[in-house]
Amino acid sequence: MHAAENRDPADQKPAPGSLLTRVPGRARPQKEALQEFEKAVAELRQQYEPVFWPLFVPEAKEMFRWRVELECGCTHEVFTHGEDKYPDDRSNLDPITRRRLPVGEYWCPTEHGPIQKPYRDIVEWVDRKIMEFPADPEEPEYDWMDVEIWAKIRKPGPHLSAFWRVKLACGHYDQVCTDVDWKPEDGPKIVSEERISEIRRDFEESWAAADNTGWPEKGSERDHIRKMIDLRWPRPEPERDCFACTQVGRITGYQRIGWLVSKTSPAPASSPGIDRKKIEARLAAAEAEVQRLRKQLDNPNDA
Ligand SMILES: [Zn+2]
Ligand SMILES: [Zn+2]
Structure with missing residues (x-):
């Protein structure tokens, strides 16, 4: 048994900053990046009560811009919380399942054409x-x-x-x-020897037909059916076709662009001079609110 083969993909993390490189192409204008960021922030503010904003809504002046290159060849701009927080430092979000992707992967929004899962x-x-x-x-x-x-x-x-x-x-x-x-x-659960022979025969006959249009078509889908027949049609199946695998790309390199809000220019009007003490007080209030809501969930009758 080799440790490397059993390692969770989430643990395979390159040394911080080791993928710094020159990413081809140009960064978009700062104004455009800021507009997109503010739009996303406005959506987040709609989703959460103001008391949770310090926890879930990032501030433009804390964001650092990067150009990131993925193994699919696409380049994208991403934000992190500072110039030494590299884009592959932490796991990014799978926007479908809302679960974290393995560290170093990024959900590529580009349409790459049909790919079998x-x-x-x-x-x-x-x-x-x-x-x-x-x-x-x-x-x-x-x-x-x-x-x-x-x-x-x-x-x-x-x-x-x-x-x-x-x-x-x-x-x-x-x-x-x-x-x-x-x-x-x-x-x-598996089916009887007799039943699996029937299933095998039905599929083989449909695949052998002259026009060969039998479902599923050749490729990973048909290989999967063959494997399930060999395993006597297990339910639930021990494997699953992965959509995320067709959409994510490993981050292969990144380059700094700069702060989303220039450090020399005044902060945008939406965040007037918030100091650390104020943020901490808001965070404490938000945490107290989370505690209260949790209690309410645990004891719905005491609410
Ligand atoms: Zn891509
Ligand atoms: Zn996958």
């Missing part, structure tokens, strides 16, 4: 949410679905499903649906 082993069943669904409709839910197949899988009454948040081997998070009574320690 790679399958990754599920390494942790983190937590779950139970959701209730009404009875399925009598007619198939999808146009392409066979009526007989629908009759077999249709749930005639209201039913519950569990949605598990799972951590994948790549360090990303995704969601997997299971039966409510399933627990990770049970391991996956």
Whole structure:
């Protein structure tokens, strides 16, 4: 067993500042960057009560601008809390799951064209949410679905499903649906030898058809089906296709641009001379409010 192979991707961190380089291209005008920042801040202020702003809403004058290059070749501008806080120092956000990405990765907003999502082993069943669904409709839910197949899988009454948040081997998070009574320690359910022979035959026949349009098409999807057949069709499946893997890029280099608000020019009107004492007092008030809300959540009747 090699330690390096078992290392969580979140732990693979280059030395601070080791990726400083010259990033090709030019920085956009400072005014444009500030406008975008203020727009994002205005949205955050809408999301949170003012008492939480010191915790969740960054201040323009604390922000340092960087140009960052990713392994996909794209360059983007990012902000950090200072000229010695490097863009790969801490983990960035996955905007879909709102979970942190492994350190050194960045969600590239560029559209890279269709890419098949790679399958990754599920390494942790983190937590779950139970959701209730009404009875399925009598007619198939999808146009392409066979009526007989629908009759077999249709749930005639209201039913519950569990949605598990799972951590994948790549360090990303995704969601997997299971039966409510399933627990990770049970391991996956598998089908009989007889049933798996039928499933294998059905897929092989559809893939061997002359026009070869059988689902799923060649590539990682079909490889995944073959693997599941070899494992006797486990439910839940031990792997999941990872959307984040098609969207994130490792940060390959970064270059300083400068402070978002020039240190010599006066601070913008939105943050008039806030000193440390004031921020600390606001932080204490916010923390007290969090405590109070937590208590209220724990003891809803005492509110
Ligand atoms: Zn990109
Ligand atoms: Zn991934």
